[in-house]
Amino acid sequence: MDAITRRLPPRRDADPQVDRGALIDLRHVGAILRRRWMILCAAMITAIVVAAAAYLVAEPRYLATAQVALERTAERVINVDSVVPTTDPDSAAVDTEVQALRSPELIGRVVDRLHLDRDPAFNKAAVPGQPAPAQPDLIGRQHAIGTLLGGLTVKRDGLSYSISVSYEGATPVQAAQVANALIDDYVSGQAGAKAEATQRARRFLEQRLQQLRAQVLSAERAVADYRSKNDLFAVSNASTVTQQELSGLSTQLAQARAENAAAQARLAAARAQLRGGRSGEELGDSLDSPVVSQLRAQRAEVAREAAALEKRYGPRHPDLVRVQGQLRAADQAIAAEVQRIVANVSIQANIASQRAASLAGSVAQSQGKLANDNEASVRLNELERNAESSRTLYQAFLDRYRQTVAQSGLEQSDSYIVSRARVPGAPSSPNALIYAAMALVGGLGVGVLLVVLLQLLERGLETSDAIEEMLALPTLASIPDANTLPGYRKSGLPAPPAELPLKRPQSTFAEAFRTLRTSIQFADATKPIRVVAITSSVPGEGKTTTAMGLARAVAVAGGKVLLIDCDARRRASSRQFTDNVTLGLDEVLAGRATLEQAIVKDSLSDACLLPQRLDSKGISLAESPRLAELIEQVRERYDLVILDTPPVLPVDEARVIASMADGVVFLVRWRRTPAKAASVALRRLYDVHAEMLGAVLTLVDVREQERAGYEHGGSFMKAYRHYYAD
Numbered sequence: 001m002d003a004i005t006r007r008l009p010p011r012r013d014a015d016p017q018v019d020r021g022a023l024i025d026l027r028h029v030g031a032i033l034r035r036r037w038m039i040l041c042a043a044m045i046t047a048i049v050v051a052a053a054a055y056l057v058a059e060p061r062y063l064a065t066a067q068v069a070l071e072r073t074a075e076r077v078i079n080v081d082s083v084v085p086t087t088d089p090d091s092a093a094v095d096t097e098v099q100a101l102r103s104p105e106l107i108g109r110v111v112d113r114l115h116l117d118r119d120p121a122f123n124k125a126a127v128p129g130q131p132a133p134a135q136p137d138l139i140g141r142q143h144a145i146g147t148l149l150g151g152l153t154v155k156r157d158g159l160s161y162s163i164s165v166s167y168e169g170a171t172p173v174q175a176a177q178v179a180n181a182l183i184d185d186y187v188s189g190q191a192g193a194k195a196e197a198t199q200r201a202r203r204f205l206e207q208r209l210q211q212l213r214a215q216v217l218s219a220e221r222a223v224a225d226y227r228s229k230n231d232l233f234a235v236s237n238a239s240t241v242t243q244q245e246l247s248g249l250s251t252q253l254a255q256a257r258a259e260n261a262a263a264q265a266r267l268a269a270a271r272a273q274l275r276g277g278r279s280g281e282e283l284g285d286s287l288d289s290p291v292v293s294q295l296r297a298q299r300a301e302v303a304r305e306a307a308a309l310e311k312r313y314g315p316r317h318p319d320l321v322r323v324q325g326q327l328r329a330a331d332q333a334i335a336a337e338v339q340r341i342v343a344n345v346s347i348q349a350n351i352a353s354q355r356a357a358s359l360a361g362s363v364a365q366s367q368g369k370l371a372n373d374n375e376a377s378v379r380l381n382e383l384e385r386n387a388e389s390s391r392t393l394y395q396a397f398l399d400r401y402r403q404t405v406a407q408s409g410l411e412q413s414d415s416y417i418v419s420r421a422r423v424p425g426a427p428s429s430p431n432a433l434i435y436a437a438m439a440l441v442g443g444l445g446v447g448v449l450l451v452v453l454l455q456l457l458e459r460g461l462e463t464s465d466a467i468e469e470m471l472a473l474p475t476l477a478s479i480p481d482a483n484t485l486p487g488y489r490k491s492g493l494p495a496p497p498a499e500l501p502l503k504r505p506q507s508t509f510a511e512a513f514r515t516l517r518t519s520i521q522f523a524d525a526t527k528p529i530r531v532v533a534i535t536s537s538v539p540g541e542g543k544t545t546t547a548m549g550l551a552r553a554v555a556v557a558g559g560k561v562l563l564i565d566c567d568a569r570r571r572a573s574s575r576q577f578t579d580n581v582t583l584g585l586d587e588v589l590a591g592r593a594t595l596e597q598a599i600v601k602d603s604l605s606d607a608c609l610l611p612q613r614l615d616s617k618g619i620s621l622a623e624s625p626r627l628a629e630l631i632e633q634v635r636e637r638y639d640l641v642i643l644d645t646p647p648v649l650p651v652d653e654a655r656v657i658a659s660m661a662d663g664v665v666f667l668v669r670w671r672r673t674p675a676k677a678a679s680v681a682l683r684r685l686y687d688v689h690a691e692m693l694g695a696v697l698t699l700v701d702v703r704e705q706e707r708a709g710y711e712h713g714g715s716f717m718k719a720y721r722h723y724y725a726d
Contacts, residue, residue, distance in 0.1 A: 047443025537681035
């Protein structure tokens with residue numbers, strides 16, 4: 001048979017923009033589930049049984065629900081601020097009240113009110129009918145609180161201000177009783193808390209008022225004492241006694257200085273006239289004096305009389321002399337009066353000067369006292385500010401105290417009861433639908449988890465896609481396990497697996513070897529394929545059966561084929577192909593026998609075998625330099641030479657023999673060969689430049705493959721089963 005080299009058409013790649021790794025292969029997932037269906041069913045049945053048992057032994061529980069709502073508009077009897085401010089509720093306030101309804105303090109009040117610590121349903125240590133203990137049972141109370149919290153559900157109704165309070169109890173009456181008691185204590189507790197806060201505020205304000213009253217009295221007394229000590233008496237809001245006194249003295253001093261200046265001016269004028277030889281009659285004081293005016297009038301009368309006598313009688317007339325004497329007497333009287341007036345002006349000037357000096361001293365003394373008063377006023381202002389602050393604070397506390405007293409008894413709760421809990425007529429649990437859903441979800445989840453774990457624990461390869469992805473090799477054929485074929489499951493194999501291709505030529509098993517033959521014939525290789533090495537990574541992969549089946553399939557097709565047993569340790573081909581071997585490969589390589597003498601012909605076909613003696617001591621064929629010459633020799637005589645080699649990982653000579661072949665067929669046992677072992681073996685073969693033709697899946701379980709729906713006959717087995725006669 002001539003080897004034909006033909007390259008397959010290039011494979012069209014998927015869209016490069018699509019991340020194939022991110023996609024879920026639903027067919028592969030379905031195949032895994034079909035393969036593991038028994039595990040899924042077992043998990044589901046177990047979950048159903050467990051759920052049914054739990055449903056039957058579950059204690060009936062009854063659910064009672066009450067509703068409360070937050071008050072959005074509060075009544076205001078008096079327009080004063082309450083001790084506990086009332087604000088419009090918001091979302092955070094509603095959520096806070098939900099937590100308040102679950103507070104241990106509120107739950108404890110309900111436990112004490114209903115005596116639940118003596119109820120065995122809430123406290124397992126309680127004995128029915130036992131009288132109340134003398135001392136409170138704190139441990140039993142905590143157990144009852146925990147039990148009540150375990151059955152309590154508090155939640156907000158959507159986005160409203162309403163809160164649902166539900167309790168699930170052992171009896172319907174008890175469930176409704178607990179729910180109603182809880183909302184009653186909650187609503188009444190809010191009003192009680194406000195009343196208690198008001199009383200606390202009232203007592204606090206009373207104590208503070210007493211303290212503030214004492215502080216006010218002390219501050220005002222300090223102001224009065226300081227004023228008295230420092231003579232800081234206020235005449236008006238804007239001045240003190242010293243300031244008023246200084247103001248009056250300043251006015252008098254200015255007036256006295258003006259009068260002194262006028263008196264000094266008059267005195268100076270009079271003295272100046274007198275020094276100038278004048279009589280002083282021109283002085284204002286003289287002119288204003290009635291005595292001087294009278295004397296001047298008398299003198300004028302005497303002067304007229306003297307002028308008349310002088311004109312009438314002459315200068316020596318006695319009457320004229322007499323009148324002239326009267327005139328001189330009048331002048332002397334006027335001069336004397338003027339002197340007296342000047343002396344009086346001098347006295348008045350001295351008096352005005354002394355008065356001005358005295359007032360100046362008084363002003364200076366008042367100014368000194370005012371300076372001392374101003375310095376003392378700094379401390380006085382501080383004392384007055386302290387007193388005013390104490391009075392203001394005292395008045396504020398007094399006003400608040402009166403408001404608190406006025407609003408006592410008007411406290412209202414911030415919530416109200418919308419609906420009370422009714423006694424439930426049917427138990428809320430156990431719910432058959434919930435248990436069924438739990439069984440379904442739980443069983444499915446456990447089953448899927450087990451399937452995933454088993455799938456992750458598997459290290460073998462199952463499909464050609466997996467081989468191409470992990471080993472980068474094309475799949476040449478898929479050889480089934482003959483024991484799993486439909487026709488042989490009950491009756492058993494009619495012949496050994498290596499003979500089935502000849503005795504059952506229309507079987508699936510025989511078709512697999514013909515597929516392998518065709519794949520090798522049209523394999524993509526660098527040179528014509530005449531010598532093919534059959535190898536694997538580890539033992540037990542079906543190399544011998546595959547090599548013998550391939551040889552017989554080629555022989556049946558009319559080709560000349562030679563199978564060489566190259567496994568010096570196992571010699572499996574020699575054991576199965578013939579019963580007794582006298583001359584074998586070792587003798588040919590040693591020159592003790594010819595090729596024609598050592599070759600054995602198959603009794604069932606025209607295939608030929610170059611076996612090894614079973615008692616041969618040879619270990620390594622690769623050490624013989626004639627092996628390569630022998631392969632070149634048989635290459636020209638046969639259409640196909642098949643080398644049955646040992647596994648690559650345990651026996652190193654497999655790589656040497658593989659390097660001598662035109663192509664290597666790598667066997668992978670279905671679900672058994674670890675992907676890591678296959679990768680390492682391929683790497684070693686590539687190291688010796690072996691020509692890899694592809695991989696073959698061997699010992700495929702047809703039943704499992706059909707159930708899982710894999711390629712190579714998986715989901716299509718039923719469609720083309722009638723083509724075969726197993």
